[in-house]
Amino acid sequence: MKLKEHPLASFAYCPRCAAHDFTPSGERAMHCEQCGLTYYANVASAVACVIIDEQGRLLSVRRAHEPAQGTLDLPGGFVDPLETVEEAVARELMEETGLEARAMRYLMSLPNVYPYSGVTVYTSDLFFLVEVDDLDKAVARDDAAEVVISLLSQLRAEDFGLSSIRQAIAYLIEHQDLILPTRRAPLEP
Ligand SMILES: [Zn+2]
Structure with missing residues (x-):
């Protein structure tokens, strides 16, 4: 690019x-x-959490602030100095939704351009598949104005305002088999 x-x-x-x-x-x-x-001008690392339950519902948040205020987003944010990327995933998820990350797996990365107060910040957005106990317990906090839980199959990528997030959602909608949790086989009697 x-x-x-x-x-x-x-x-x-x-x-x-x-x-x-x-x-x-x-x-x-x-x-x-x-x-x-x-x-x-070094690229800043940022994380985004992809959280999907066994029914195929995705957890998203509505952005409380600019840029792209009012559009949908995935929980996430910038990695702090001297923090691991995994710590950033757990911290941002807790800050924005109150949920604890039980497990996480790296999915993919996308470059992004983040206009901030008239300054252009180039980011490397790192997407993680994150497991939580119960996504219905999510509460909107911090940079999140509202929690939105909807079936991945019914989501529209264009409702997500940041371009890397929008691209990732479009990719996830097309490749749901890669990310939906494996259904547990029923126990043998
Ligand atoms: Zn000088």
């Missing part, structure tokens, strides 16, 4: 010495002629 514009285009001053002599250096860095700093 080619960058549309320099990721630090809106940064006019060096963040270390405040010199105005701060100019693009390659596709994703800025260089300060005064103090010599080369500052890179």
Whole structure:
């Protein structure tokens, strides 16, 4: 994927010495002629939780804040400094829904562009299939305005406002066999 514009285009001053002599250096860095700093726009890691029960119902949340306020989303968010990705999955799920992650499995990643307060943040969104005890116990908190539980087969990808999440939902709707929990065989008498 080619960058549309320099990721630090809106940064006019060096963040270390405040010199105005701060100019693009390659596709994703800025260089300060005064103090010599080369500052890179690194991609931020973010996580998204895919939670589906045995009836094929998916847990989603309505976004309480911009960007894409009011659209559907998966529970998740940015990975904190010095935190594992798995810790971020469990923390974000708890913060937004009050649910405890019992188990998780990595599914896939998608690049995303996240407009934040006029600054473009490039993210690597990491999708995890997460098991919980009972998704009906989810309560909307923090960045979530509402919990929405619906059959994956009845979801529309376009109701999800962030592009990587929308792509992931479209993929999951098409590949439900990959993610639906394996039904337990009845016990032999
Ligand atoms: Zn400088």
